Amino acid sequence: MMSDDKIIQPSLAVEIAGLKLKNPVMPASGTFGYGEEYSRYLDLNQLGAVVTKGMSLHPKAGNNVPRICETVSGMLNAIGLQNVGVDAFLEEKMPFLQRYDCPVIVNFFGNTQDEYGEVAARLDDVPGVAALEMNISCPNVKHGGIIFGTDPKAAFAAISLVRKRTSKPLIVKLTPNVTDIQVTARAAEDAGADALSLINTLTGMAVDVKTRKPRLANVIGGLSGPAIRPIAVRLVHQVVQAVQIPVIGIGGISRAMDALEFLIVGAKAVQVGTANFVDPNAMATIIRGLEEFCRDEGVADINDLIGSLEL
Amino acid sequence: MMSDDKIIQPSLAVEIAGLKLKNPVMPASGTFGYGEEYSRYLDLNQLGAVVTKGMSLHPKAGNNVPRICETVSGMLNAIGLQNVGVDAFLEEKMPFLQRYDCPVIVNFFGNTQDEYGEVAARLDDVPGVAALEMNISCPNVKHGGIIFGTDPKAAFAAISLVRKRTSKPLIVKLTPNVTDIQVTARAAEDAGADALSLINTLTGMAVDVKTRKPRLANVIGGLSGPAIRPIAVRLVHQVVQAVQIPVIGIGGISRAMDALEFLIVGAKAVQVGTANFVDPNAMATIIRGLEEFCRDEGVADINDLIGSLEL
Amino acid sequence: MNNIKTIVLSNQEISPGYFRMKILAPGYNKLASPGQFVMFRVQRSLPPLLRRPFGIFRMGFMPADCDNMPPKEFIELIYKVVGSGTEIMQGLHQGDPVELLGPLGQGFDLGEPDEEKILVGGGIGLVPLYMLAEKMVDNSNVSLLMGGRTRDDIITVTEFERLGVGTYVSTEDGSLGEEGLVTRVLERKLEKSPHATVFACGPMPMIAAVQKICLQYDTPLQVSLEALMACGVGACLGCVVKGAGHTDVDPHYLCTCTRGPVFKAEELDWDKDEMTVRTSGGCR
Amino acid sequence: MNNIKTIVLSNQEISPGYFRMKILAPGYNKLASPGQFVMFRVQRSLPPLLRRPFGIFRMGFMPADCDNMPPKEFIELIYKVVGSGTEIMQGLHQGDPVELLGPLGQGFDLGEPDEEKILVGGGIGLVPLYMLAEKMVDNSNVSLLMGGRTRDDIITVTEFERLGVGTYVSTEDGSLGEEGLVTRVLERKLEKSPHATVFACGPMPMIAAVQKICLQYDTPLQVSLEALMACGVGACLGCVVKGAGHTDVDPHYLCTCTRGPVFKAEELDWDKDEMTVRTSGGCR
Numbered sequence A, B: 001m002m003s004d005d006k007i008i009q010p011s012l013a014v015e016i017a018g019l020k021l022k023n024p025v026m027p028a029s030g031t032f033g034y035g036e037e038y039s040r041y042l043d044l045n046q047l048g049a050v051v052t053k054g055m056s057l058h059p060k061a062g063n064n065v066p067r068i069c070e071t072v073s074g075m076l077n078a079i080g081l082q083n084v085g086v087d088a089f090l091e092e093k094m095p096f097l098q099r100y101d102c103p104v105i106v107n108f109f110g111n112t113q114d115e116y117g118e119v120a121a122r123l124d125d126v127p128g129v130a131a132l133e134m135n136i137s138c139p140n141v142k143h144g145g146i147i148f149g150t151d152p153k154a155a156f157a158a159i160s161l162v163r164k165r166t167s168k169p170l171i172v173k174l175t176p177n178v179t180d181i182q183v184t185a186r187a188a189e190d191a192g193a194d195a196l197s198l199i200n201t202l203t204g205m206a207v208d209v210k211t212r213k214p215r216l217a218n219v220i221g222g223l224s225g226p227a228i229r230p231i232a233v234r235l236v237h238q239v240v241q242a243v244q245i246p247v248i249g250i251g252g253i254s255r256a257m258d259a260l261e262f263l264i265v266g267a268k269a270v271q272v273g274t275a276n277f278v279d280p281n282a283m284a285t286i287i288r289g290l291e292e293f294c295r296d297e298g299v300a301d302i303n304d305l306i307g308s309l310e311l
Numbered sequence C, D: 001m002n003n004i005k006t007i008v009l010s011n012q013e014i015s016p017g018y019f020r021m022k023i024l025a026p027g028y029n030k031l032a033s034p035g036q037f038v039m040f041r042v043q044r045s046l047p048p049l050l051r052r053p054f055g056i057f058r059m060g061f062m063p064a065d066c067d068n069m070p071p072k073e074f075i076e077l078i079y080k081v082v083g084s085g086t087e088i089m090q091g092l093h094q095g096d097p098v099e100l101l102g103p104l105g106q107g108f109d110l111g112e113p114d115e116e117k118i119l120v121g122g123g124i125g126l127v128p129l130y131m132l133a134e135k136m137v138d139n140s141n142v143s144l145l146m147g148g149r150t151r152d153d154i155i156t157v158t159e160f161e162r163l164g165v166g167t168y169v170s171t172e173d174g175s176l177g178e179e180g181l182v183t184r185v186l187e188r189k190l191e192k193s194p195h196a197t198v199f200a201c202g203p204m205p206m207i208a209a210v211q212k213i214c215l216q217y218d219t220p221l222q223v224s225l226e227a228l229m230a231c232g233v234g235a236c237l238g239c240v241v242k243g244a245g246h247t248d249v250d251p252h253y254l255c256t257c258t259r260g261p262v263f264k265a266e267e268l269d270w271d272k273d274e275m276t277v278r279t280s281g282g283c284r
């Protein structure tokens, strides 16, 4: 590049479902608490958005311990969606987040369609809630515990209902544990989702060979971390091709390079999960890394990178 | 343990579908060539069995390069099932294997039901072929390229046909890329499989962010190696609960400890894949490690460990 | 509370399988209180993926290199090699880069001055008790009951003695001090000093036994617990223990990393023996 | 061919980014021939998961430590730090445990004595040519054309000279030797010596250009190729290149690890420029 072409300050801003983000980097739900936990280590105003721990209608105590276990380049968790419940969230957690100049995306779930609808409704007119992220990797208690997200019909019905009860941008978070994610993705789009985020954790299990017990009290848990990245990149690639709505990429991102894989296959933004535990500063480093990469590669606007995969 | 209880030589022998194995350790198809490639580094007679590269009716040239790519604690491959074809295998490769005192399991696949049947038939009366392993992770060219293994009906039909054309023990190798592996597992059992092996690779993808090209010419490949072990253990656990026939566990095994996880959740044997590349001696070390573990834990017969998971 | 990139100052084996690591740690002397911990990361290495939690054994200042420089602050960890992470740690040398997140968690409540204090340490559980002793020894009568399986598990007792702490050692195999469990020593001690406060840290069976004894003598007890941790800051909710009043129908979980690692006995649910950390060894 | 657990004897930076590693390697002097390679593993570490392929630069014997001991056999690798694996390698010290699988693959065909031999090396591609020169220099006229981007990429040329090889150096930026591509030097050389045999190793664009030139002069050519490898022994089929006669309808692939890494030009398909190794940098 010629020196007068040099990009001094590449633009990292992206837009998702009408939501303007300073940059495409935000935490993944459940790995960043309610924002406050990490606010000592990281200026939340740097982030594209904050995504909260998953919220339900009623407080949820979560699973018995052990709840986590390290695996090769990853970890299993079976937290059991422990959360304070949507009302306590609004009262105790939201005011803190409202002090920041950073869009807040509230992740939520329910055990029935109606619970999903009810939580969405309670969040609908809350100032500072920029968007909702609907986690459909939750057992549908009305239908024998089958996960909403693995049954496109149940997903469609639940999303349609939520769609009616919220005017906020609705992001639907997909589970990777399906044969054909394009089917779920299209069902979510058809039901009115404004954006999709993926992946949630892959189900996994580990055994303590000495005690012959599962390493998690819940036996099965969700696998996250660098180990799953190739699977996540593949799924995002497939979903981007299946839908028109924007996609947020998640799974094993811990460096700018990792985030770039997702952006290049077509994700409009990314979420960083397990990497926050390893380095509370991970997202700030990733944002700086994206900026540097754009500068080095002569990319003036990160949107030019998004979907730039050459097949 | 009291010293006169001491187990001097634990028994590692297991039986799968009438097949007697010295020990439960064998290579995973496609990671051990036709046996000969590693015979310089490892005495094949030590192994529970040898499993060959996947064989098809006609020779197959495989995919364009790049075909492999390292990922975090794993690798992607899109070899494209390159193989010499069943006839050349019988003529050029099988005689070498017949010299060993080690059961030979021939992995095979087809692009149509009939191709599957035809390969099975050609292998049926070959002396030294101890069992067939049917890889159903192959695109069904008659039905728009959908993978046999992701469509329980297609799997059932193909397995039923193969069942009619072989009298050898039939192992069906399952793909993990499905919503509910218990459904495929039961379909395979119902169609007459004598045993199941799992998992084949998880589909994944990686991107070179500098060139913005996929790292594999085939774009998507199969993820293997330590990274996938927790997913494989979970799937084996689920399949063991769904069927009566024996199960062979595969996925990310590189140490005796890893193999034990699979045995404890109920696999009767294990296959070692990617680890052979890292250490040609891996299987021998694992066998020794299993023996040591049994000795240390006072297990006289490894069958007592199989399925000993405490929930 | 801070995340710092820093370096190892020294790392030495002090007893078979036990290592003592000194780390440059600006700010800690002001921030850290007894019973707090750090999340330790061997930089750039993977595995291990997650950080490992370690109590702070001691902190202080190193003599300055030259007159114009401020003295260097350090903390010391003492760790036992048990798995993949600690195996890598034992290979670290002076100057190697590491990261510290901390100081984290709620430490010990120092209680009233003049009151008698009994510290009960089991093996590596001794670690958080040293700084506690340092703080209390000036205005209280402090004693340390130290237990271990063999003499190899008895560490740094001399340093406690140098502080002026009365120490009692017991080992299960009798290879050092009295033969038997440290809890037997505690019972004898409480016979004589029923109004003491007890501070305990060690393996879960030991802590559970200490709790039973203290309940019996109606002695106040603070315990420092271990739990599997991913974040150390209250974000992952992986590290919970059952709080007092916990039932299966109405579960009540407390984060060990933010509400602990030190708890008053009455904050916890002692009914279940599942409260143990199911440790791993093998999550390579 | 063997898998040995051995140790590093020395590991030194010889030019910015280039390292030379001496490894204890019993048996290699008898087994290995010029152009063969090893699959190298940093023991116990993960990542990298897979072994890394490296050519053998040189082998030999170290003086025995004492009279009764046999002299120690070693091999030398020269590697460029380009990614995760080589980054770890550069941190290895004397005595560190490593594993070698090898010697592997088909090396160079030494050709007829007295025939003139031209070696063309691009940067790190020089590595397999040294042992080749050693073998040929006694009964042939051997010259080395060495190219690189900058003078930092010109390595070990003096050692070739010491063997009695005539050397020509060129760099793209002119910082050492002639300014320009090594292929220009080759053309000039072939003008004068049309009956030589050429042996080339270097980046793919260089090799492709060398092939064009040799075709033009009708000069026999052997090339040593790089390919992504998982096993190194013909088991994974990951490392193939397109063989002569390859078409999309009737593809024809050859394993670089067993049929190569050295190929005669006529064995390969030169139509496609896709024959490049798409290297990575980032598969952490």
Ligand SMILES: Cc1cc2nc3c(=O)[nH]c(=O)nc-3n(C[C@H](O)[C@H](O)[C@H](O)COP(=O)(O)OP(=O)(O)OC[C@H]3O[C@@H](n4cnc5c(N)ncnc54)[C@H](O)[C@@H]3O)c2cc1C
Residues within 6 Å of the ligand: A070, C037, C048, C050, C051, C052, C053, C054, C055, C056, C077, C078, C079, C080, C081, C082, C083, C084, C085, C086, C087, C124, C127, C128, C225, C226, C227, C228, C229, C261, C277, C279, C280, C281, C282, C283, C284
């Ligand atoms: C608050 C706190 C303070 C601690 N202080 C000390 C100390 O001062 N000295 C010391 O030697 N140890 C201490 N531990 C235990 C120490 O964290 C573990 O021994 C260490 O994490 C083991 O790591 P590893 O990789 O060697 O073992 P692995 O078994 O390979 O570790 C696998 C996973 O399990 C976790 N894990 C394993 N054992 C424990 C354990 N006992 N407690 C918590 N997590 C565990 C690891 O952190 C890791 O995530 C403390 C634990 C906690 C929670």
Ligand SMILES: Cc1cc2nc3c(=O)[nH]c(=O)nc-3n(C[C@H](O)[C@H](O)[C@H](O)COP(=O)(O)OP(=O)(O)OC[C@H]3O[C@@H](n4cnc5c(N)ncnc54)[C@H](O)[C@@H]3O)c2cc1C
Residues within 6 Å of the ligand: B069, B070, D037, D048, D050, D051, D052, D053, D054, D055, D056, D077, D078, D079, D080, D081, D082, D083, D084, D085, D086, D087, D124, D127, D128, D225, D226, D227, D228, D229, D261, D277, D279, D280, D281, D282, D283, D284
């Ligand atoms: C037969 C043969 C001989 C070689 N001889 C030498 C030598 O003497 N000196 C030297 O410096 N290099 C040599 N190479 C290249 C060397 O293998 C790579 O530079 C090295 O593997 C890079 O590893 P990394 O982990 O640093 O890079 P990363 O990019 O992190 O590696 C990721 C993956 O890609 C593979 N890879 C990356 N670059 C190459 C490449 N150029 N060729 C093959 N695989 C690659 C790695 O092996 C690994 O599997 C040789 C390659 C082959 C095939």
Ligand SMILES: Cc1cc2nc3c(=O)[nH]c(=O)nc-3n(C[C@H](O)[C@H](O)[C@H](O)COP(=O)(O)O)c2cc1C
Residues within 6 Å of the ligand: A028, A029, A030, A031, A053, A054, A055, A077, A079, A081, A107, A135, A173, A199, A200, A201, A223, A224, A225, A226, A228, A250, A251, A252, A253, A271, A272, A273, A274, A275, C236, C237, C238
């Ligand atoms: C401890 C933990 C808790 C999580 N909790 C939630 C949750 O409440 N809701 C949700 O949608 N996803 C949850 N997830 C999934 C993450 O948001 C993310 O999808 C997943 O971890 C993959 O990303 P990563 O590999 O970057 O961690 C959780 C993950 C972890 C590790």
Ligand SMILES: Cc1cc2nc3c(=O)[nH]c(=O)nc-3n(C[C@H](O)[C@H](O)[C@H](O)COP(=O)(O)O)c2cc1C
Residues within 6 Å of the ligand: B028, B029, B030, B031, B053, B054, B077, B079, B081, B107, B135, B173, B199, B200, B201, B223, B224, B225, B226, B228, B250, B251, B252, B253, B271, B272, B273, B274, B275, D236, D237, D238
């Ligand atoms: C290079 C490579 C080639 C493979 N080829 C085949 C094959 O031909 N047939 C088959 O059924 N599985 C094949 N597999 C899948 C393995 O047999 C095994 O199921 C998978 O790699 C998971 O095990 P691992 O993690 O131990 O490698 C291949 C795997 C690799 C890495």
Ligand code: FES
Residues within 6 Å of the ligand: C228, C229, C230, C231, C232, C233, C234, C235, C236, C237, C238, C239, C240, C255, C256, C257, C258
């Ligand atoms: S360790 Fe994450 S909440 Fe305590």
Ligand code: FES
Residues within 6 Å of the ligand: D228, D229, D230, D231, D232, D233, D234, D235, D236, D237, D238, D239, D240, D255, D256, D257, D258
């Ligand atoms: S590297 Fe495996 S076949 Fe060549």
